[in-house]
Amino acid sequence: MRDRVSRRTIFAFIGPSIIALALVGIAPLLYAGWTSLHFFNLTKLRRVKFIGLENYGTVLTDPVFWEAMGRTFFLLASALPIQVALGLGIALVLHRPGLTLLKTLTRLSLVLPMATTYAVVGLLGQVMFNQKFGVVNQLLGGADINWIGDSTNAFIMIIFWDVWQWTPFVALVLLAGLSMVPGEIEEAARLESKSWWVVLRYVQLPFLIPGLVAVLILRTADTLKLFDMVFTLTRGGPGSSTEFISLMIQRVGFRAFDQGLASAQAIILLIITIVLAQIYIRVFYKEV
Template sequence: MSRQRVNWPAISLIAPAVIVLLVIGIYPLLFALDISFRQYQLTKQYLGTGYVGFQNYVAVFNDPLFWQSLLRTGQFFLLTVPLQVVFGVLIALFIDGVRWRPLSFLMRVLLVVPIAVTPTVVGLIGRLLFNRDFGFMNYLLSLFNIPPVSWLGEPLPAMLTIALVDIWQWTPFVALVMLSGLSMISQDVLESGQLDAGRGWNLFRHVQAPYLLPGLTAILILRTADILKLFDMVFVLTRGGPGVSTELVSVYIQRVGFRVFDMGVASAQAILLLILCIVLSRGYIRLFYREIEA
């Protein structure tokens, strides 16, 4: 049996990334897993930090506020992601059809701008745009003699506001991913597809859509993870209010972890989100992911 040669150059190239991943990704995960089984209240150190078994998980399962916030997060997902996909595909198809290269390039660059803005700044911009008294949205409504809306002061408009802001920021990302899918279609495939299926909806359905499915799967996985940890923008815009109307699960976990400082329960909540995220990711892959046979 021959000894396998160790590929040191390859290992040395990969090692820094793996070490960084272990330090900033895996270690916090294991740490959170550990304290999710402990009594871990930062402001009550006299209680100690001993293991309490599944007590934190039982507390989470019996906490109606956690489940309500998770349900609200699901509603937010359904409100935003389908629209982002629809608009993203339409934008991608439009840009893909633009034959003048400078315009196509400019549009791709413009798509990156909302993604590059930090969520906190997006939240601050949102507070200005949706301000009841001097916001741009109510100015637009006033042009049609529509009375001002308390975008951030009432439950339903507040949820719509954070959804609109999220759609504004992340639709370009979906469009870029879809555009990369469309760019994989070779000219031969497109032309033969046009011969067989014609143009318009039939062409999209039978030729272009299959190329978008891998991208769609990635979008669903990424957006699910993003929305489960969406915090900055919502916190700046509404702080989870009014009432609890925009308190998504990440805002709630932050409240438990960094206001009440019950890190044990907050970690248990985060671990449950981790499991949910894995399950959903597997589901998306099973449902949507298809290899493209060229």
């Protein structure tokens, strides 16, 4: 059994982290809470005044906010299935024995997209998807597709980059899951059944579930956070067709200067995130 440790010792170990996270993580939130209850426009700082929950009322009834929220989940719902399907395919290929060198090289190249600066992915998108001198249109046989200036195409382009950057993550997580399947069980199953589908469904899938859950949680959080790549690629445009939730809040706060309203939006986003995280973690995750 573990021996008892005094409160003072515990605090000496964990206190500094709590204080640091409280200062940089909670103090700003309290300040945002205060701001959200005020009319607070950066260009009209003399007219800051308490207006109660008015900002929250505005956000909750604002179609722009809910459209951005819907767009964010639509992105998640369109990119994630592609990432899981491709990722699973890649993991299954890499899991097969043989071709060791080639597979090691493939695994290495899968690390690259994930490590790439998100902002640079956006800048690369600008260059590669340019209508006139972009290489993508050239590779499509000299197509004349307006990627960045068209709402639907811009959205497809965002999905493309999200899939490019995060499919490797899904693939590596699922590959790690596949390697947890005991070798003799997999061998026995392969002797029993010739169909790869049966082996996948009844033997390998149980080992993939934790990985799929982790992917779901992390991709949800990352999509709610998504900012850098879209900001450098489309700035949320054209119109508001790629304005996801974090971009919208940034626009309201720093380009329309309405910090009061943006703070209310941020706090509602925070509540949605915490509720989702609670649900996900309580349902799926083992804790300390």
